[in-house]
Amino acid sequence: MIRLDRITLREIRLALKEPFRISSGVQSERRILLLELQDADGASVWSECVAFEAPIYTAETIDTAWLAIREWLAPRLLGHAVDRAADVHARLATNIRGHSMAKGALEMGCWALEAVQLGRPLSRHLGGGRAGLRDAVPTGISLGLQATPAALVERARAAVAAGYQKVKLKIEPGRDVAFVGAVREAVGTEIELMADANAAYNLDDATHHAALKSLDAFDLLMLEQPLGADELLGHATLQAELRTSLCLDESITDRGRATAMVALGSGRIINIKPGRVGGFTESIAIHDLSAAARPLVPVWCGGMLESGIGRAYNVALASLPNFSLPGDLSPSARYWSRDVVSPEWTMNADGLVPVPTTTPGLGVVVDTDFIDSITTRLEVVSTRASAMAVA
Ligand code: OSB
Ligand code: MG
Numbered sequence: 001m002i003r004l005d006r007i008t009l010r011e012i013r014l015a016l017k018e019p020f021r022i023s024s025g026v027q028s029e030r031r032i033l034l035l036e037l038q039d040a041d042g043a044s045v046w047s048e049c050v051a052f053e054a055p056i057y058t059a060e061t062i063d064t065a066w067l068a069i070r071e072w073l074a075p076r077l078l079g080h081a082v083d084r085a086a087d088v089h090a091r092l093a094t095n096i097r098g099h100s101m102a103k104g105a106l107e108m109g110c111w112a113l114e115a116v117q118l119g120r121p122l123s124r125h126l127g128g129g130r131a132g133l134r135d136a137v138p139t140g141i142s143l144g145l146q147a148t149p150a151a152l153v154e155r156a157r158a159a160v161a162a163g164y165q166k167v168k169l170k171i172e173p174g175r176d177v178a179f180v181g182a183v184r185e186a187v188g189t190e191i192e193l194m195a196d197a198n199a200a201y202n203l204d205d206a207t208h209h210a211a212l213k214s215l216d217a218f219d220l221l222m223l224e225q226p227l228g229a230d231e232l233l234g235h236a237t238l239q240a241e242l243r244t245s246l247c248l249d250e251s252i253t254d255r256g257r258a259t260a261m262v263a264l265g266s267g268r269i270i271n272i273k274p275g276r277v278g279g280f281t282e283s284i285a286i287h288d289l290s291a292a293a294r295p296l297v298p299v300w301c302g303g304m305l306e307s308g309i310g311r312a313y314n315v316a317l318a319s320l321p322n323f324s325l326p327g328d329l330s331p332s333a334r335y336w337s338r339d340v341v342s343p344e345w346t347m348n349a350d351g352l353v354p355v356p357t358t359t360p361g362l363g364v365v366v367d368t369d370f371i372d373s374i375t376t377r378l379e380v381v382s383t384r385a386s387a388m389a390v391a
Contacts, residue, residue, distance in 0.1 A: 140166030
């Protein structure tokens with residue numbers, strides 16, 4: 001049973017080692033919303049809200065999430081007993097639209113709290129006794145947009161040398177065919193390569209359409225989210241024209257969208273980011289319906305430039321069996337000069353990130369002193385203070 005007494009919201013700032021640019025914007029310093037959930041028995045866990053500072057990926061931001069958690073979501077949990085973590089999503093989602101990343105941060109925290117209560121590693125708790133859970137997850141790198149093909153090639157070569165099992169290249173109109181072509185040429189045909197447009201293309205634009213078709217020549221593992229988030233039909237039209245498999249990211253907001261994608265043929269692969277779909281219950285439902293689809297829809301775990309706390313949740317999720325493609329799960333040192341957990345997340349020379357399978361909960365220790373030193377905002381929401389309610 002989960003009964004939260006106290007939720008602490010904190011904003012921390014972590015400088016990225018290198019600015020990360022996608023088609024819709026750039027980030028150099030990551031403003032991160034962390035939550036600390038405390039239950040009635042005094043047990044506590046940390047979780048992370050993956051929203052960015054600006055609405056460049058989905059509509060949510062760190063500030064809208066803070067508001068949503070304080071005003072509408074935290075009061076749904078504080079002081080109320082919920083039987084199981086699997087029930088939390090429904091409790092947060094009923095009559096509260098959107099705000100999936102805000103919901104996800106609370107919901108995933110409840111799964112971790114339940115794992116701690118049961119003395120189980122988060123991965124094994126999510127697995128729920130099913131067969132085929134991984135002990136290490138295959139890992140890829142996502143390379144941001146670069147000024148020149150040569151700069152991208154240099155980073156791709158380094159990624160291959162480091163052992164990453166997949167190299168993902170951000171693209172946008174004007175920085176696509178020549179960039180992807182140069183990397184394919186440099187790394188050879190054995191390396192799994194893919195491109196991610198973050199919704200930057202429009203099929204009504206002849207130049208855009210021609211560029212997407214040209215990418216078919218590079219034997220990509222997949223092409224991620226070329227069109228807008230709402231363009232399930234457009235993606236189905238495009239998929240019918242391409243040899244390359246489409247993968248949807250921004251479009252998949254819940255299990256209903258995943259079902260629609262499969263029914264419409266809008267793509268063949270799904271990137272699951274638990275924050276984008278409101279947490280683990282929805283992520284597991286998408287994982288399961290993808291595994292049951294014929295042909296089967298492989299899934300992989302996306303990334304949101306998380307700190308080591310959010311990464312713990314992604315690694316646990318990616319240990320489920322249908323996460324059969326390498327995820328965007330780079331080790332801590334790719335992003336930060338110092339992470340907020342110990343040990344930091346590491347990757348071996350075969351591109352595998354080990355899954356914690358012995359200690360209960362997240363499997364890493366949160367460095368609270370370091371977090372204190374980089375906290376820029378803090379607010380406590382507790383049972384007493386939560387009178388506000390939504391019907
Ligand atoms: O589309 O997956 C994406 C980063 C920012 C916004 C969107 C995306 C990404 C990534 C980063 O690809 C993946 C990572 O966390 O390493
Ligand atoms: Mg993406």
